[in-house]
Amino acid sequence: MKTAFLLSILLLLPCVAIAQNPTDFSQYDTSAEFDIKSGELKVTTELTIPVSALTNNEARLFLNKSFNIADISGESLKEYSVNSSEKVPPWNEVALVFEGASKAHEITLSYTGVIDNTGGHGNFITEDGIHLSIDSAWHPFYTNFATPMQGELEVKLPPGWKMYGPGAVTQRDNQHKLTGTKNQVDVSFYTTSSSNEYNDGSFSVVYDKANEENAKSLAALGSGCLAALNQKFGQEDKLESATLVILDRDGPSFARGNYLSVSSQRLKSKQQSYHYICHELSHNWTALGDAMSHDYWMMESFAEYIAAEEVKSVFGTEAYEQILAEWKARAKGQSFVWRADTEQRASFKVNYGLGPLMLKKLKDRIGEEKFEQLLHWYMTEPVTETEKLLQNLGKLASDEDEEWFRLLLEGH
Numbered sequence: 573m574k575t576a577f578l579l580s581i582l583l584l585l586p587c588v589a590i591a592q593n594p595t596d597f598s599q600y601d602t603s604a605e606f607d608i609k610s611g612e613l614k615v616t617t618e619l620t621i622p623v624s625a626l627t628n629n630e631a632r633l634f635l636n637k638s639f640n641i642a643d644i645s646g647e648s649l650k651e652y653s654v655n656s657s658e659k660v661p662p663w664n665e666v667a668l669v670f671e672g673a674s675k676a677h678e679i680t681l682s683y684t685g686v687i688d689n690t691g692g693h694g695n696f697i698t699e700d701g702i703h704l705s706i707d708s709a710w711h712p713f714y715t716n717f718a719t720p721m722q723g724e725l726e727v728k729l730p731p732g733w734k735m736y737g738p739g740a741v742t743q744r745d746n747q748h749k750l751t752g753t754k755n756q757v758d759v760s761f762y763t764t765s766s767s768n769e770y771n772d773g774s775f776s777v778v779y780d781k782a783n784e785e786n787a788k789s790l791a792a793l794g795s796g797c798l799a800a801l802n803q804k805f806g807q808e809d810k811l812e813s814a815t816l817v818i819l820d821r822d823g824p825s826f827a828r829g830n831y832l833s834v835s836s837q838r839l840k841s842k843q844q845s846y847h848y849i850c851h852e853l854s855h856n857w858t859a860l861g862d863a864m865s866h867d868y869w870m871m872e873s874f875a876e877y878i879a880a881e882e883v884k885s886v887f888g889t890e891a892y893e894q895i896l897a898e899w900k901a902r903a904k905g906q907s908f909v910w911r912a913d914t915e916q917r918a919s920f921k922v923n924y925g926l927g928p929l930m931l932k933k934l935k936d937r938i939g940e941e942k943f944e945q946l947l948h949w950y951m952t953e954p955v956t957e958t959e960k961l962l963q964n965l966g967k968l969a970s971d972e973d974e975e976w977f978r979l980l981l982e983g984h
């Protein structure tokens with residue numbers, strides 16, 4: 573029985589394995605223990621670092637500055653240093669220098685530390701729950717904020733606790749394992765002693781006491797958007813389920829694949845919640861290139877555009893007009909979205925304002941049918957370069973349209 577099950581998994585695997593070159597992302601195999609009374613953590617992680625993540629044979633990782641590193645070792649590790657980060661002062665940068673020609677290097681890193689539950693970053697280890705993400709640098713990740721990671725996180729939790737995070741969670745006794753098979757830039761999860769969870773079909777809302785009243789309606793909104801997006805873009809890559817964790821906490825809201833962690837302040841009205849959830853869910857289909865690059869606008873602007881369309885279909889034209897007005901207000905004073913000779917990531921105002929506005933202008937020019945084709949192509953192919961988008965626009969519409977949109981993005 574067990575063999576048959578394994579075999580069917582193995583048969584399913586190749587399409588996943590072929591789609592991603594294993595040397596493109598960094599792998600982690602992490603085990604963590606938490607002291608919920610003192611807020612202390614104890615972590616050992618085995619990292620596989622691909623050559624693509626190295627510059628001059630060196631990899632750089634962020635880690636919370638207050639942590640004590642017990643050990644860093646690896647066969648091809650020549651030396652390492654730990655210094656406080658100029659880029660992000662509360663964090664350290666761990667520089668790892670490797671030797672020898674290898675496609676990937678392996679290291680083991682062990683550390684202990686205490687999470688400052690009042691640090692304003694929304695990360696905490698308490699008797700009620702544990703919420704950890706990039707914002708406390710509790711787990712090492714790459715200093716370019718872009719090198720993708722995948723792997724397994726194993727944690728031991730008190731009896732009765734549940735774990736949520738991007739990927740799949742399995743449990744054996746008090747041992748919980750979170751397996752992520754999609755690229756993420758960090759390792760994040762939430763775990764809690766309470767069983768406050770509301771499910772609407774394949775969409776779950778996990779909430780604290782302060783958000784009890786909203787859970788049911790958020791679950792319905794999430795479930796609706798998940799179904800709508802799956803119908804549009806999920807033919808080959810369906811998002812089977814998603815979990816929204818909503819807590820009365822500090823710090824940013826964020827989404828990682830099927831795991832959304834949101835602070836209560838973020839979701840005020842139904843329309844706003846639907847917009848936010850749809851934006852985040854649509855990222856399941858927007859390919860992650862380099863998060864610091866000038867091409868990054870596509871990810872955010874397409875997600876914004878799609879979310880606005882969903883809001884229109886559920887809440888009507890007036891709601892849609894409101895979003896348009898927000899985009900316009902944000903875009904004020906911004907002169908361009910993208911230029912071939914510019915490298916750095918565009919501002920928030922461009923990515924969430926001018927960018928989606930330009931996509932709408934493009935739709936008005938080439939018509940709904942061609943635009944829908946372009947949108948579907950963008951959402952179902954690994955498109956991470958604006959040049960590729962322009963090229964395909966040329967194919968789907970015309971060379972004139974391609975040139976027109978190029979000039980529009982460049983701000984002419």
Ligand SMILES: [Zn+2]
Pocket residue numbers: 851852855871872875
């Ligand atoms: Zn986004």
